[in-house]
């Protein structure tokens with residue numbers, strides 16, 4: 001197991017969506033016992049496994065599942081669909097035995113409306129827990145909502161409650177009422193939740209929508225969309241995928257800048273308190289889901305570098321168009337904006353985003369691109385997060401309306417099919433139910449399962465899965481990849497290639513990625529030669545020493561070690 005206070009900087013993380021990973025009892029829903037059975041796949045200590053060092057689990061706490069676990073009804077109970085607290089203890093023990101750390105999803109901007117706290121809170125205006133949530137009178141004779149805030153899925157952020165004749169605030173579904181983070185009792189209660197799991201062996205948390213915790217206390221209405229601030233560092237329109245641009249266009253009907261209901265200064269104080277608690281325990285970590293247009297604001301959640309979040313997802317990488325320059329600019333922007341002590345966290349997708357291979361697939365080139373992206377993700381300066389199934393090239397599923405489960409898709413179909421398409425069962429084999437379940441899977445199996453499955457790819461030395469394995473294990477042996485500095489190389493590099501250096505005291509590595517579907521000649525500066533080719537995305541290309549600038553094949557990526565700095 002990686003040890004030391006900064007183990008998480010060297011780790012490869014893997015996101016498990018528990019409903020879809022492995023079903024041990026045939027009810028069609030993945031569960032904790034199932035995950036335990038598959039831990040060896042993730043890391044059995046040998047290069048035959050994926051070499052994962054930590055797992056982030058999407059929530060498996062008690063929940064009525066209006067938003068599939070992101071609506072928690074009891075923070076300290078496992079939902080019976082997934083198992084029991086004993087299963088959890090076993091999961092932690094079995095993961096730790098394999099050197100895998102366990103990261104839980106802390107969903108505390110809101111609870112479920114079925115959480116006992118909310119039930120109490122809504123029972124009467126003078127209930128002691130009334131102030132744990134955000135309640136307000138209606139405005140005017142028609143008792144309109146207190147302000148113009150919209151929730152992040154669809155519709156207003158306020159719902160009228162008949163019992164006590166007031167509105168309550170919800171940043172997502174009406175079944176997800178927002179907690180009042182200005183209330184000190186709420187803070188204490190969540191602190192206890194954090195300690196509960198740390199005491200039980202969890203190694204840290206992913207913080208769901210942490211930028212939303214605190215809102216304007218005066219509840220001022222948001223300004224109209226056209227009044228939005230100029231953001232210098234915003235990702236250019238031309239660098240984003242058409243899908244991302246379309247998505248922003250669709251959220252236009254909301255017609256407002258979320259000025260007063262996100263990124264409140266008090267939230268930073270909350271995160272500093274979290275960090276103090278985490279720091280009381282050895283070797284804990286955190287990663288925030290902070291969303292926003294301005295990377296400067298996102299970077300601010302690192303605090304001074306080590307007093308707020310340990311890591312913070314940088315989603316711009318998941319929004320890039322298939323252009324070498326877009327990816328390079330994206331990484332450079334983040335490198336420039338981060339405080340010196342801060343450590344990046346990169347991901348290509350998660351349970352809310354269209355699967356990377358489908359987003360950037362470009363039809364027949366999809367598989368080559370997936371391989372190039374794997375090399376990028378595993379060589380950047382920062383902690384990589386792999387979304388389950390990405391290592392076998394799982395594609396986004398296009399589901400008919402009647403099979404949709406995600407409330408977002410149900411509401412917006414056919415403009416937006418929601419997030420079910422990226423949450424389909426993990427494809428363990430080409431057999432029925434993709435080897436995920438012996439029963440009827442809760443969502444249908446994704447496309448092309450006959451080749452996009454673990455069993456088939458384990459047998460094929462040139463598969464994407466085997467490339468991932470080679471990369472993760474190689475990475476562990478290369479200090480320049482784990483902790484080295486980052487620098488782009490642009491001199492002598494064709495515009496559709498992306499090259500960067502990773503350098504530590506003992507070694508200097510060059511990553512060269514060809515984003516085009518043509519062969520590209522590189523003209524490397526003489527000090528980069530000779531160089532040793534450590535690995536190529538083209539598995540037929542042998543490791544060897546190069547005395548001349550290499551040419552990169554179509555969509556080829558190479559990891560080279562530059563001589564001279566070897567320790």
Ligand code: GLC
Pocket residue numbers: 067070071107172208209289351352
């Ligand atoms: C985060 C989660 C998403 C969820 C939302 C509300 O964005 O990743 O799945 O719907 O928060 O909790």
Ligand code: CA
Pocket residue numbers: 023024025026027028029030031081
């Ligand atoms: Ca099950």
